[in-house]
Amino acid sequence: MNRSAQVLATKLRTLSSLSAGDLELIDRVIPPASHYEARRDLIREGEVPQYVMLVVQGFACRYKTLRDGKRHLVALLLPGDCGDLHAPLLDHMDHGIATHTACLIAKIPREGVLDMLESPALEKALRRSTLVDEAILREWLLNIGQRRSEERLAHLLCELHHRLRAIGMAGEAGYDLPLTQAELGEIAGLSTVHVNRVVKELRRRELVYLRRGRVEIPDPRRLAWLCGFNANYLHQLAEAGTFS
Amino acid sequence: MNRSAQVLATKLRTLSSLSAGDLELIDRVIPPASHYEARRDLIREGEVPQYVMLVVQGFACRYKTLRDGKRHLVALLLPGDCGDLHAPLLDHMDHGIATHTACLIAKIPREGVLDMLESPALEKALRRSTLVDEAILREWLLNIGQRRSEERLAHLLCELHHRLRAIGMAGEAGYDLPLTQAELGEIAGLSTVHVNRVVKELRRRELVYLRRGRVEIPDPRRLAWLCGFNANYLHQLAEAGTFS
DNA sequence: CGCTCAGTTGAAACTCGTCAAAACACGTGG
């Protein structure tokens, strides 16, 4: 099974169980990935999408910008995540997609997506994945709208812990997070300086140790309690994260 | 054509053009609506959805709550809007839906939705509608994350103006908005008091006159310019709002 | 008339943003 297909399969299995036939189908329709540099636009606002992009390796994001250049990240795309399945339905993009780190991206042609939708299990997994994307958007909205900076960052870190663990990219007490504090600020709607102060405070309280791309969470339960994190909205299968 | 079907048709025609056959199909699968009081839960977080709810009359919303009782509205459902088409795919709701004003709600059974998805034009319209819902979420996230209170409220009022105009519920320079300032605050992530101050300031600058459920916008272009509003993300057809 | 709920106002406290500078990490080329 090629690398791209494997990554997608891993992600989809966190949402629905797949048969051997499904895995073969995935392998057949997912093209090999190509390499992109860090911080590079994959598609810009206003452009017309041709493919569904699948992140195979690295971190990417969806973003929107304001006239004055302020940018807000409206989604984080982890390995296995992809752009909207029905994106081709919309004339033009209302947001951009960019790499964060260096990435491997597979461009799935329209027909490949349609083929996958033929399989009931894959259809279910793919549709669930778009529903989860939407659920995450709602949770982020709540996060920014109602929580204050400390809980806000804590909540974001909890979410990433869960999402990364589901795809085998995080351990019990920590994970690699290749995001600068400025970028965390662009997600959380906080200034870089304030993110830094919050990070410092979380460290002082021994809740999170964040430094140079690495997140350590000594007691995930305590952190989750602090910010009221509840993973329900991620709609992960119970056994997610336990397979190879 | 029954009332519920008519409302849905009006909404869908803002997204894709429908044939006479499509309209008949809609009429056949949409059941009559029933009445709900104002401020009543239609479905709560954690419950399992059985139907797709269609708002026929009145305003409803999706909301999420925090432990401490703070509530945030993550979507506003106007006449013609409905809950997620594939909601039944998810085990339990990660948010609640509630009426705002008194409402007429039609509960579309699963099979009705499937029937509509058979028609290419309806499928396109329905899928586009979920994509637009997601686009609105992203825009709200940007709005709360990056804009300050005045532009934030202005942007929200611009969006509602466009959405209501598309379904024939707003004129060139104003519309009825049955939301309290407290509720606007729950959307914008602002305290009631601050919403009030911003409303006052917008009135002073002759941008928006908001009082007792009525919004008057003497110069929509000027207001849109102030907050950087660009309707692209609503993906409305050009002729939206011009039909009966 | 008196109730209730929405809107309004002021003062004080607090959260967070801005500006500016310094400390630090990392990669590069000398």
Next chain:
DNA sequence: CCACGTGTTTTGACGAGTTTCAACTGAGCG
């Protein structure tokens, strides 16, 4: 190996924006 440059993290001081509390006004309704 060190020096240098770039980009990220850290710090302090200050001010702007926003929340909170508490009281008051006004409209609608029984």
